Amino acid sequence: MSLLKKGDLLTSTLEHYTVVKPLGEGGQGEVYLVHAESGDYAVKWFYKSMATEAQYHAIESLVEQGAPSEQFIWPMAIVENHSEDQFGYVMPLIDSRYYQKLTRFFSGELTFKSYEKLIEACMQMVQSFYTLHLSGLCYRDISFGNLFVNFKTGDVRICDNDNVTYDHLKSVEDNWGTYGFMAPEVIVGEAPPSTATDLFALSVVLFRMLYRQHPLQGRREYEIDILDEAAFMSLYGTRPIYIFDPIDVTNRPVKGVQDIAEFYRGILPQAVNDAFERAFTNGIKVPEERLRESEWMKLLTTVKYSITYCLNCGKQVFYDASVIRDKKEVSACVHCGKPAMRLPVRMKVGEQIIVLNYDSTLMMDVLTPLDMTAYQTPFASIVQHPRHPEIWGLKNHSELIWQYTTQEGDTRTIEKNGVVPLRHGMMINFGDSMGVVRF
Amino acid sequence: MTENYGKMGARDLHLFFLIDASDSMKYGGKIETLNNAVREAIPHIRDVARDAEGTIRVHALTFSTGARWLVNNVDIKHFTWENIQPKGVTDMGRSFELLADQLTTEFENIRGYQPVMILLSDGLPTDDYEKGLEKLMATTWGKKAIRIAIAIGQEADMEVLQAFIGDTFRGELKPLQAKNASELKQYIRWASTAVSNASINPVKAAVPMPPTADATVDMDDLDW
Known part of the structure; x- marks a missing residue:
């Protein structure tokens, strides 16, 4: 790590940066922690042999394009110093406390x-x-x-x-x-x-x-x-x-x-x-x-909503109705070897089976598994009745208005933050799709 | 959540140091720098191992009058470096033979990444190095190794070092010449970390570049 030194000054079209310390090195250059008025960033500084004109234009074009999503640690601007033939780029810092x-x-x-x-x-x-x-x-x-x-x-x-x-x-x-x-x-x-x-x-x-x-x-x-x-x-x-x-x-x-x-x-x-x-x-x-x-x-949506807990050991297992149908029995828990005592509470929406655990949080991908961002939008969660712990409910976290029919035959409407008490066989109308609950 | 219910079949990387401990290493602080450089490289080798599914296992031998093992097959997690005390002539060939013997007897049925072998020398071999090298290259592990050579100072026999490197990185690699303490540290660090990483996480068509020394050497920095 020797391309830049502590205190070196770098400049981009955005602002000035002071090199704080090296963070790592790779095949194309070295990465440094830098400080600027607006905060701390990372700078990748290319080795001389890699600091080509083509590379410069490639980075320039990425900067112009902008990050496709927040997950990408994307080049924000090209940075340069006094040297004629070397450059790098500034990017957000990955917070090593979390990542x-x-x-x-x-x-x-x-x-x-x-x-x-x-x-x-x-x-x-x-x-x-x-x-x-x-x-x-x-x-x-x-x-x-x-x-x-x-x-x-x-x-x-x-x-x-x-x-x-x-x-x-x-x-x-x-x-x-x-x-x-x-x-x-x-x-x-x-x-x-x-x-x-x-x-x-x-x-x-x-x-x-x-x-x-x-x-x-x-x-x-x-x-x-x-x-x-x-x-x-x-x-x-x-x-x-x-x-x-x-x-x-x-x-x-x-x-x-x-x-x-x-x-x-x-x-x-x-x-x-x-x-x-x-x-x-x-x-x-x-x-x-x-x-x-x-x-x-x-597929990942399917996996996510098939997670459940073994009733004996409490560890996470997957619920797969097709396997149970084929074997005509509930498989033994892979962790403790004992048979899971009964089937989990579950809801079918379209073709999807959603297992409802005591701690389940459902996202909008329950309704629209092909929508690439639906997994990030809250839809519902499982809640326990405060006075009757044996009663579980599905709480609406979405803007959709739900409808269901009570045991007595009344139609109820559930808005955001409202709760549907769950019972075997019930149907919940989520607007464009229906959920069928099974215990 | 991830209790393991089976094995991934991870491999280890075997990292070999072959170190010149002849008399001449006493002069100009060469052996002190080398001892220090290896010690400094250890935490960085550990970092590489931390990201690997297996671990890095270190082997080191010295050659002077004869050759001997310093450490054998030690997990980098527990690895410490004992100072080398130079004494005697440069029986480099003997070190190749000693290594070849170990690779023949103790590496049968061992799975690994391409091993990394780092040869460090400041002089001319005083024994028949060709015979030793031939023996080493006759072993599977020797032949398939990524072989790096570092010359300490100006006196080392570059041809011998080049012969050791052989076809490593498709024959594109030259011996590195450390002209001062800082370069020696850089080279040892590069060879033990960047090259180890290149073996564990191989990238097609990319040879890890040795740290490039400045084209114009400051004469004040020329220690050896």
Whole structure:
């Protein structure tokens, strides 16, 4: 860390900055904490060899474009000093009190507060890249090193945005990216990075969030002693095989040593397993077959609303009606091994099944799972009757006017902050859709 | 929420230091700087390991008259550095052989990332280094390693160091020449952290760049 020194002065079209201290270094430059009148920021200062005219214009264009969403730690302005040939850019500071690298989840150091928060992080990533892609941009290097997470809330920050480019790359000559996340066609040099290759990387990130293990690291990876470039080429480029490929069984998880995905495959809703099978069979080779962000969002909504608690041990499990129908019984809890005593309270809205737990918070994605921002807008929550704790209700947090019919046959209207007392078999009219409650 | 109900099959990175501890390292504060530089690099290597699914395991051997192990297979989390006391000639070849022996006997059925081997020397080998290097390169772990060489001062045999590096990073890498204490620290830090990171999180078509020394060396900074 030596490009800039404490006290160095930098200037942008916005304001002046004083270098406070180095924060880190990467392949293209060094990152510094800087102080300005309006607050503290981060500056990425490029190595001389990277401070090219093309880079300057690329950053300029990103600044002009503006951040697609608050998750992106986006270039705010180009910064310069007295030197003729060097520059950097200023960006918001990631608050390290709250945000940690996602890698810490996989190294086992940190974990999410609950499954809801893990899903929230996944949804924020999906929505962020959706918004980025919608602007005609592609990220090129989606990988754990560029993703920061607040493990308590599931909030996401995406850094290293100087590689973002318009989705019209033609040349494959300067293909690059992180092995394990790069799409096969990028690795073998058949196609440049694009939105479609971002979607591949995103599917890897999501798989790892939900199953922990890498979708292409099974027996074939396990049996390689040293992972060198040739190994990466084969595992991720020329012969990528999904660990749960329905036909090719040569790359299955290895029992006892590299098998954690088997566990999560056993507990996640079947719809999730099916979606990833699509993503990593047809979706590996044929970019058009990859799942779009809206499909991931819908799937994550399904996962989120299938979370429930084991009645014996209190740990989080997933409710999957299709599995119960097939087996004709409620599976034993994966944590304590005892049978969950009864089915959770649940509500069906359209095709979606929403499990209603004592602490459930429902968002607007209950009604509109394909709307990419609905997961952020409050819809309802579960509340307990203050004087009759055996009575549970669904509280309206939305602007929608709900209607339901009481046991006595009266029609009631529920506005914002009103509560519907829940009972088995009841129907709630949310306007455009109906919810059917089952105990 | 994330109790583990299985294993991820994480790999470790093995990081090897091969250090010249011959008599000449006594002069000009070279060995003191080296001891200090490795010590300074430790927290930064730990940071790299913190972001990895496995860990980084450190091995270090010295060569002077003969070669010997200083530490073997120690998790970076628990790693401390004992000062090296230089004495004797430069049996570099012997250190390659010693390393080759360990890689043959103790690395069977071990899974890992591409190992990183860092050779530090200030002089000319006094033994048959070619024979040793041949033996090292005949091992899978030696051949597949990312091999970095750092020359301490002007007297080191750059050809020998280049031979050690071989085809690392597709043959694009040259020995680094540390002309003063600050450069030596920078190079040791780079080799042990940036290169380790490049092995654990490999990026296609990107060779981690060694810290670039200023083109014009301030003669006051020229210690060795």
